[in-house]
Amino acid sequence: MRSLLSLLLLIVPSVLVSAADYHEQLNLRPLPLSALLASFNFRANTSLADFEAHNFRLFPRSLGQILQYAGTRELHLRFTLGRWDAESWGTRPWDGTREGGTGVELWAWLDAETDEEADEKWLTLTNALSGLFCASLNFIDGTRTIRPVLSFQPEGDHPNSTLQSTRLLHGVLPHEVVCTENLTPFLKMLPCKGKAGIASLLDGHKLFDASFQSMAIDVRPICPSEGECVLQLEQTVDMVLDVDRSKRPHDNPIPRPPPGHDLICDTTKPYHQPGDACYPVDHLRGQDWTLSQIFGRTMKGTCPLTDAEVPPVCVHIPPTRDIFASEGAHEIKYSDNDSMRCYQIDQQQEFTLILTNTESTADGVAGPLGIVKPETPVLYAERSFTGHGQEHGGVQAILTNPGDDPVEFVYMESLPWFMRVYLHTLSARISASSPNVNTSSADIIKEIYYRPALDRARGTQLELLVSIPPHCTVFLTYDFEKSILRYTEYPPDANRGFDVAAAVITTLEPKVMNIRTTSLLLYLPTPDFSMPYNVIIFTSTTIALAFGGLYNILVRRMVGANEVPRAAFKDKVLGFIEKLKKKRAAVSAAAASAGGSARPAVANTEAK
């Protein structure tokens, strides 16, 4: 009994150690134009030995079994909605490595010796994940799957031997609408299931009302230089909330203009007159909010499993701004970074934060914005369609390097097969206003990896290694043809168009980060869906007419028009008509001879 107790005592600390392998953190970063970036990060480590022994504790069993069954070494799954406005919000959270293109994006390294084996496992994986996350991931078929060569590198630590026998597959579903049913399984995977800790702030109503939101799940093996390898499951939610919209009350959500005396005016405008003419600069007003306002609920303590060392909530805001935390919370300030404040929270108590407004100066002039100025990104990227009509089109990607260093990156597109790309039209042009106008296309595009689409079998994969000189804008263009499909291949809303997945940009120099463009809507020519029978009938009639005409000419005998022999049947019919005519003539003659009305004529015949 005593030995058993000592054994238990021995086990308890080890459990505590592994419990510390989970941590969660929420980073709040006010952005310009009354936007607020909320970055949730949940990270759980499980030792590989535990994982392989099916000893699931922090790692969700449902996902773990799928990964083991499909031989997945590393997995990245993204659910994204909206667009990151790099022009005003600056660099992306996590340097863009935790976001996907609009819709669902999935890439994974699978254990496979051959491509066929990889395809088989990929099918298993997508179907299983589809069930787990209530997303149409099972629609990631051969036409939406590519095998990137340059763009993605494994994030985890893999021994070279295993890496050689793995295959990277990448699939996108740009049409997928991310919604609450995807959030629920996401929260269920957390150790505290969204009941406590920062996850208790995640509410579908607010999350999917955001201007931009991205949910990410990353599974990767991490091998520290000493100690055993662990399997890391990282779940991330990034959302950009519109503070004004979030603060609107639930029961009265219609936005109304503020009363005149509350307006903040731009006094530098020549037409500015107090009380009469005003150029409103509302958006320049600093933010004020409380945690419960923007998330619709308060935070319910902390998750008991989380690492006590990591503060659960951090706010990035200049030190001049005042923040009030609820009772029991402890504010931590960092000497090396004075624009960050973190809060240690009591495990049991509800927690909220209050950010007060900046003091506006007495005469109504807007004060300083009171936020940490966003960093300028390494690269701006946008992509659009050019041309008109439903026959030909072009894609134009505008890539701007605002910095002083040349930027080198991989530009990757995964295009649907019905977009017939003409790679020979690919060209890179430096904008005329750039300093290095004379750079040729070959200097910009260093390398091309291209795998053309096959009708109904696979999509186009295009990877370009591009380098842009400092302060330059590059226009990357190529033409394509819109193919026409079988009428059963169109979706029910064919005239909405087809979604084309976002281009993925992976910068290599000066630092590694990811950028995704918006997805595009491709409008294909449509047949008339209402008349398959008519088309079949008309075409068949045309062919029958042509064939019948020719056949008649070929097999019939020619005779002179006057030599045509009378057909027996025709003769009979003619004879019958003749007979009828004769009879009628006889009857009318008889009637005429009887004279006057018809009645005597009848009597006459009866008398006969």
Added chain:
Amino acid sequence: MSTTVTLQSKVGVFAGAALLRLVLFAAFPSLPDLLTGRVEISTPVTSFKRLQEGLFLYNHNVSPYDGGVFHQAPLLLPLFSLLPDVKNWPIFTALLYILVDLLSAYALLVIADSGEAGQSKHFTSPRRAKRSSGLLVAAAFLFNPYTIASCIGRSTSAFTNCAILFAIAKALSGSPFNSMVAISFASYLSMYPILLLPPLVLLAYDRQSDKRRIDSAVQFSLRAILIAATCISLLLAMSFALTGNSWDFLARTYGIQLTLSDLTPTVGLWWYFFIEIFDSFRAFFLAVFWLHLVIYVGGLSIRLRTQPLAVLTILLGIFAVFKPYPSISDTSLFLAMLALYRHLYPIMRYTYVASATMLYATFLGPAFYHLWIYAGSGNANFFYAITLVWSLGQSLFVSDLTFAVLRDEWEVERPDMVGKEIRQI
């Protein structure tokens, strides 16, 4: 004296046609690309833009047959990679296409001058005196707007047409070997000309030179087929070696014509039918459509045994209507061959209706296509309807020519019926 005059006028026609094309190429630099993009001229299997894409991939060590864009014969790739880049030096490509057109016209000249249209081995037309001169036929081909448009649009069917015309010309001039080689080239490029083999063998058999005569028809046709088969296998073997030892190109070049996996609109009847057909009947109707195309070969060859050239002409007309990816280039070939039968025009019944219908379709086709694709005020049925009209007009021409040929034949037996009304029973 008269020979120099005809020589002069021949040179005049050829030089005029070449000059006209050169002027069009040079004066309107955007015209070739505009016409290349037209569905009436470029089909998935003949488009010059797709050829350029294939060429680009070929030159950059990507197999062009591992993609869904390029569907043309592999040997075109080395041919075009010999030419300077079309973006910088469009004139060389233009010159090649002009040359091919002139060669086709020359072949037509030979065909017309042989007199086969009016007088074959087994049949002499009572109207042969009125047949058209070679120069006229060549000029009708060279100055036909359809021919000019497909030349400027750089459709690769120009090569097929040239090979077909040379096969006929060589068969007429008594060199069956060359004829078989030429038809093998045509079949290799576009597949459908293989169906011209039976009438072509008959034509070559009828026109053998006395020196190397083979009297047995069976022996002759076996030899001819053997030559064609060898030549095609040789071409395919070369393509196999050229595309990095893979047979992928077979499925991409010929398979697409059999399965119609690319449904790009053309002037033909297939595309809309196979967009709208129910999936379970797709294979059945593909078989039916192909069977329909093949079935004419035997019937016409037997019925018009005495006039193999007429069979070839009628077949070309039928192919221009009913093949999977027809274009106006095929129509221009049929019309060129039709010009050989000028002596039959008086007994054709519907020339006015047929030509009016074709003109109507020619003008309305691009307009309706614009309404569907660009303006959005029409739908696919607009263009589909016009392709129906076009096909009907053309098939009317074909059946009318057949009628005229048969009546001409019949009037040999019944000279008293010339100019009188007749019936078919």
